[in-house]
Amino acid sequence: MRIATWNVNSIRSRMDRVEAWVQRSGVDVLAIQETKCREDQFPFDRFEALGYEVAHHGLSQWNGVAIASRVGLDDVSRGFPGMPHWGEPAAEEARAIGATCNGVRLWSLYVPNGRHLTDPHMQYKLAWLEQLRVQTSAWAAGGEPFALMGDWNIAPHDEDVWSMEYYLDKSHVSPPERAAFQGVLDAGVTDVVRPHTEPGTFTYWDYQRLAFQKRRGMRIDFILASQALADRVRGAAIDREERKGTGASDHAPVVIEVADA
DNA sequence: ATGGTCGTTCAACGA
Numbered sequence: 001m002r003i004a005t006w007n008v009n010s011i012r013s014r015m016d017r018v019e020a021w022v023q024r025s026g027v028d029v030l031a032i033q034e035t036k037c038r039e040d041q042f043p044f045d046r047f048e049a050l051g052y053e054v055a056h057h058g059l060s061q062w063n064g065v066a067i068a069s070r071v072g073l074d075d076v077s078r079g080f081p082g083m084p085h086w087g088e089p090a091a092e093e094a095r096a097i098g099a100t101c102n103g104v105r106l107w108s109l110y111v112p113n114g115r116h117l118t119d120p121h122m123q124y125k126l127a128w129l130e131q132l133r134v135q136t137s138a139w140a141a142g143g144e145p146f147a148l149m150g151d152w153n154i155a156p157h158d159e160d161v162w163s164m165e166y167y168l169d170k171s172h173v174s175p176p177e178r179a180a181f182q183g184v185l186d187a188g189v190t191d192v193v194r195p196h197t198e199p200g201t202f203t204y205w206d207y208q209r210l211a212f213q214k215r216r217g218m219r220i221d222f223i224l225a226s227q228a229l230a231d232r233v234r235g236a237a238i239d240r241e242e243r244k245g246t247g248a249s250d251h252a253p254v255v256i257e258v259a260d261a
Numbered sequence: 262a263t264g265g266t267c268g269t270t271c272a273a274c275g276a
Contacts, residue, residue, distance in 0.1 A: 009267075062275075208265080208267085208276095
């Protein structure tokens with residue numbers, strides 16, 4: 001079974017590329033982030049024509065997560081228990097959706113950006129990750145195979161950014177963010193992609209300042225798997241080619257190959 | 262050429 005995660009940065013403006021990539025990659029399940037649309041705007045018909053069921057969670061033009069699967073899509077959850085809200089007044093955001101596909105519990109997650117070190121959004125990000133840690137601990141205790149997939153907006157290691165000097169006073173690399181990410185790992189999941197990729201492999205390149213052409217990227221998209229699932233991972237890759245050309249998302253798809261149970 | 266962006270929705274914001 002081939003499973004992937006991809007921040008598409010608007011499903012409506014990206015659907016032609018997404019469709020081409022789905023067919024080219026042969027993924028069985030795709031976790032999508034930043035659909036940037038409401039439920040009534042999501043192109044369900046395009047996925048159904050490709051043979052995929054889709055569960056989507058979209059509340060506005062921001063955020064939005066989905067899971068597309070051609071190997072079953074059951075027990076869909078929108079949000080996770082205790083997930084913090086944002087804004088004044090505080091409102092739910094579409095940042096998490098879970099579904100069981102072929103016996104594996106999969107989550108598509110869009111972790112809050114944090115914006116700046118002193119921005120209130122950073123506290124929201126850290127609180128969101130703390131609650132995800134709590135939930136991950138509970139899920140891991142069950143022993144079932146599951147994965148947390150998505151855009152974490154954190155570069156856990158120095159080698160995960162093109163320049164630590166550039167990011168020193170910016171979000172995504174700060175000690176509190178890295179500690180929050182490590183907290184989720186310590187709750188019972190492991191990065192199953194890193195062992196299959198070279199150091200300095202990135203998943204995201206800013207649209208600005210020719211970042212992709214200058215190889216100025218970050219590794220912020222991850223697939224974290226429970227032990228039961230990690231034991232079945234046979235390979236992984238980051239499809240950097242998909243970042244090329246006109247109409248590309250600023251994120252590349254991340255793919256794992258999983259053996260049958 | 263010594264800087265170079267995209268989405269949302271339509272002035273400004275988010276990333």
